[in-house]
Amino acid sequence: MPRVSAEHLAARRQQILDAARRCFVTDGFHATSMQQVIAEAGLSVGAVYRYFPSKSDLILGIAEQLAEGITGQLRSIADAQERSLVDVMESAIGVVDANTGPDGALPMAVQVWAEAQRDPVLRDLAQRIYGQIVEVYVRIAGRAAARGELPAGADPAAVGPALAALVVGYGLLKLLTGTVELDTYRAGVRAILDSPPTGDFTLDP
Numbered sequence: 001m002p003r004v005s006a007e008h009l010a011a012r013r014q015q016i017l018d019a020a021r022r023c024f025v026t027d028g029f030h031a032t033s034m035q036q037v038i039a040e041a042g043l044s045v046g047a048v049y050r051y052f053p054s055k056s057d058l059i060l061g062i063a064e065q066l067a068e069g070i071t072g073q074l075r076s077i078a079d080a081q082e083r084s085l086v087d088v089m090e091s092a093i094g095v096v097d098a099n100t101g102p103d104g105a106l107p108m109a110v111q112v113w114a115e116a117q118r119d120p121v122l123r124d125l126a127q128r129i130y131g132q133i134v135e136v137y138v139r140i141a142g143r144a145a146a147r148g149e150l151p152a153g154a155d156p157a158a159v160g161p162a163l164a165a166l167v168v169g170y171g172l173l174k175l176l177t178g179t180v181e182l183d184t185y186r187a188g189v190r191a192i193l194d195s196p197p198t199g200d201f202t203l204d205p
Contacts, residue, residue: 015049016041017065025102029059029111060121063112066105067129070095071136078136085144086194088124090186095172097182098117106171130164138162149193 019041023032034055038048052058077091079085099105116122138160144150145185150159173180 002052012043012047013061016043016048016051017058017061020052021062021108024062024111025107029055029115034058034073035128050081054122056119059112059115059119060125062108063122063125065083066112067125070099070105070109071129071132074133074136078140084147085140085149086190088140089166089189089193092167093170093186093189094182097174098166100171100174106175110172134164137161137167 007090020037023036026032032055034048037049037055037058041048052061074092074097077088077139080088083091085166094196096106100107112122113126116126137180138156140149141154141156141159141163143157145154147157170180170185173185
């Protein structure tokens with residue numbers, strides 16, 4: 001038999017992941033069966049199970065792929081050292097906004113967050129991924145502090161998670177309420193971050 005190329009195997013795996021994602025977005029993780037995914041992918045039972053022996057493996061594969069995409073975009077924004085803190089945050093919020101639609105990463109990410117509360121493998125993945133995202137924002141905060149954009153004494157390790165929460169929080173508010181507009185939220189973040197820092201920053205004992 002002719003050898004199957006790595007490109008063919010990767011394309012087949014992606015075909016299954018795309019089918020599973022469509023099913024999960026429509027019906028959720030628990031209401032979707034492997035049979036539905038198989039039918040949506042248009043492949044044989046054996047072909048699907050060869051790549052993903054269980055629905056949990058499908059969920060994990062989708063979660064890893066979505067996380068790589070968003071984390072990569074955020075890192076690209078963070079690595080632009082000449083950009084101001086406000087500019088970086090506005091761009092990051094734009095990335096989240098672009099992923100709030102039905103085909104975006106965030107609706108699926110919310111399902112992953114919920115499933116991670118009961119699945120230790122997904123929980124470990126979520127902790128690793130969001131730990132990496134927080135590290136990106138700690139780096140952003142460190143550069144902002146060096147440029148004098150944060151109050152004197154502000155700890156990047158403390159500011160970074162707060163910045164990350166501002167970005168992730170926008171996505172959740174938009175998904176849950178449908179009323180948060182991108183430009184309005186950006187203006188709010190700008191109002192918080194764009195004022196000149198005054199005095200020293202210290203944590204209460």
